[in-house]
Amino acid sequence: MNIIETHSLSKFYGKERGVTEVTISVKQGEIFGFIGPNGAGKSTTIRTLLGLLTPSSGEAMLFGQSILENGHELRRRIGYLPSEVDYYAEMTSRELLEYHANIYGLENVGEKIRELAHYFELDLDRKIADLSFGNKKKCAIIQAVVHEPELLILDEPTSGLDPLMQNRFFELLESRNTNGTTIFFSSHILSEIQRLCDRAAIIRGGEITAVEDITTLLAKQMKKVRLVLESDAKVELPEGAQNQEWLGNKVLFDYVGPTKDLLEWLGRQEVVDLTLSEPDLESIFMNYYRR
Amino acid sequence: MNTVLFTKELKRNRKNTLIWTSIVLAFTLMILSIYPSFSHMGEDMVKLMSSLPEEYAKAFGMDEATWSSIIGFYATYYGIYITLLMGIYTASTGATIIGKEERDGTAEFLLTRPISRGSVAGTKLAVLGALFIMVYLVQTLVAVIGMNLFGSEIAWDAMVAMHIHGFFLIAFFTATGVLMGSFLSVKLNYMGPIVGMIFGSYFLNAIASASDAVDWLAYLSPYHYMPLTLEQGTLEPNLLACGAFTVLTALMIWVGYSRYLKRDILG
Numbered sequence: 388m389n390i391i392e393t394h395s396l397s398k399f400y401g402k403e404r405g406v407t408e409v410t411i412s413v414k415q416g417e418i419f420g421f422i423g424p425n426g427a428g429k430s431t432t433i434r435t436l437l438g439l440l441t442p443s444s445g446e447a448m449l450f451g452q453s454i455l456e457n458g459h460e461l462r463r464r465i466g467y468l469p470s471e472v473d474y475y476a477e478m479t480s481r482e483l484l485e486y487h488a489n490i491y492g493l494e495n496v497g498e499k500i501r502e503l504a505h506y507f508e509l510d511l512d513r514k515i516a517d518l519s520f521g522n523k524k525k526c527a528i529i530q531a532v533v534h535e536p537e538l539l540i541l542d543e544p545t546s547g548l549d550p551l552m553q554n555r556f557f558e559l560l561e562s563r564n565t566n567g568t569t570i571f572f573s574s575h576i577l578s579e580i581q582r583l584c585d586r587a588a589i590i591r592g593g594e595i596t597a598v599e600d601i602t603t604l605l606a607k608q609m610k611k612v613r614l615v616l617e618s619d620a621k622v623e624l625p626e627g628a629q630n631q632e633w634l635g636n637k638v639l640f641d642y643v644g645p646t647k648d649l650l651e652w653l654g655r656q657e658v659v660d661l662t663l664s665e666p667d668l669e670s671i672f673m674n675y676y677r678r
Numbered sequence: 679m680n681t682v683l684f685t686k687e688l689k690r691n692r693k694n695t696l697i698w699t700s701i702v703l704a705f706t707l708m709i710l711s712i713y714p715s716f717s718h719m720g721e722d723m724v725k726l727m728s729s730l731p732e733e734y735a736k737a738f739g740m741d742e743a744t745w746s747s748i749i750g751f752y753a754t755y756y757g758i759y760i761t762l763l764m765g766i767y768t769a770s771t772g773a774t775i776i777g778k779e780e781r782d783g784t785a786e787f788l789l790t791r792p793i794s795r796g797s798v799a800g801t802k803l804a805v806l807g808a809l810f811i812m813v814y815l816v817q818t819l820v821a822v823i824g825m826n827l828f829g830s831e832i833a834w835d836a837m838v839a840m841h842i843h844g845f846f847l848i849a850f851f852t853a854t855g856v857l858m859g860s861f862l863s864v865k866l867n868y869m870g871p872i873v874g875m876i877f878g879s880y881f882l883n884a885i886a887s888a889s890d891a892v893d894w895l896a897y898l899s900p901y902h903y904m905p906l907t908l909e910q911g912t913l914e915p916n917l918l919a920c921g922a923f924t925v926l927t928a929l930m931i932w933v934g935y936s937r938y939l940k941r942d943i944l945g
Contacts, residue, residue: 400944438790438795439789441942459793460792461790469787469790471783473845474784475784475787478688487791490793491791
């Protein structure tokens with residue numbers, strides 16, 4: 388079953404583009420990455436899914452139901468962590484979380500709130516106005532997970548968190564995912580996507596440019612090749628080789644193409660030494676953006 | 679209506695309401711408390727009145743009845759101060775009660791909870807109605823107590839008519855605030871336009887009353903249809919205008935509510 392499904396979802400702000408023809412599907416129990424730079428349309432997509440924005444065209448479904456028909460009931464099953472945290476400044480974190488719990492009709496969540504606050508080292512009795520961005524983010528994380536939603540929608544979730552808290556947050560996500568929570572993880576930090584996600588969509592200029600398994604994304608992409616040949620004579624490099632650099636009998640190049648073809652080409656060469664390095668997601672990301 | 683949100687909104691507006699209610703009550707008591715000094719002047723006040731320019735007296739609804747009874751005295755100032763103050767309070771609250779969440783960025787929190795937009799808007803409008811009625815009733819009660827304290831007897835017919843007109847006028851201003859808030863940017867400071875609208879309405883009617891040459895201006899002012907001052911010591915409720923104002927008020931609230939349901943909440 389798809390927990391999130393969009394078909395040709397578009398949003399325009401007047402004549403200005405928000406997102407165009409976004410089609411994605413997120414399966415139950417999956418951690419789905421949503422990668423793109425600032426302004427690519429990640430937040431617009433999320434805000435449309437949550438009913439904050441009305442789609443200009445296309446369709447968006449959560450749990451198999453249209454967001455336009457029963458959005459508020461669907462939101463009962465969702466935890467949302469925004470990128471920017473703007474909460475009621477006059478409240479303490481405890482008051483905000485109790486308010487959240489009351490809206491969801493939750494009872495006896497005091498202990499759970501205390502446990503999560505202890506885990507993230509958040510002082511519940513400080514006013515939100517007095518909290519740093521990182522502490523506001525911790526409060527936002529707690530409100531996103533405290534009602535144990537079936538779907539977590541996270542928009543740039545780690546901004547403001549120090550590495551220790553990021554790690555605790557990832558552990559919490561992994562634990563929730565093991566228990567069946569589906570996670571939609573929007574970020575421009577690719578190492579986070581690489582660590583957590585099963586699949587990812589890349590969005591650029593409001594359009595989805597790729598939806599792939601993380602492993603496929605890595606495999607299909609550029610490889611860095613460092614080769615030492617027996618002679619100084621330059622040989623013709625395989626199709627898909629880019630950015631070649633010759634230094635005597637050594638050659639460095641980037642390879643984009645089937646691995647099989649590269650291996651066949653290498654088999655025909657007098658190779659003394661070979662280093663193949665996997666690209667990081669950053670390189671993949673940039674490669675997609677060049678297209 | 680969502681009771682959790684209703685309670686939260688009442689609490690959130692508590693301080694502002696307390697301040698405005700205190701101001702309105704202070705004015706009410708101040709007006710009534712100075713009446714005995716004027717009434718003791720008796721004939722002197724009537725002479726003073728006759729020395730005032732006729733246009734000035736007409737503009738502010740002053741005649742001999744203003745000084746001869748506490749209800750006449752109160753009616754003159756009810757229009758000048760009380761409806762203006764209460765109108766400014768409820769209209770500014772109406773303009774911001776929904777949009778404030780967007781301006782402060784908290785709309786994203788609220789509207790991603792399992793509450794429909796209709797329920798959010800309906801609850802906030804219910805809070806607005808509750809605050810309006812509360813301030814209105816407290817002011818009316820204090821006015822009645824004050825008249826008993828500082829006057830002799832209350833002309834109930836005129837008092838009821840005046841406060842019915844006051845109710846519909848303030849409700850109309852409140853709805854105008856809601857409508858304004860639904861059309862204008864949430865970042866705008868609404869106080870200027872609201873004060874301008876309410877004072878403008880009052881003074882349009884005052885100017886029209888003062889001069890026959892521009893008496894048509896009165897038709898542009900809601901005060902014309904809902905007179906608050908007494909004529910010859912009496913005032914009858916304008917039931918036709920009350921009906922028309924009810925329809926207009928409901929229409930403005932409905933338009934404001936409908937716009938809110940469709941509005942994009944930008945980050």
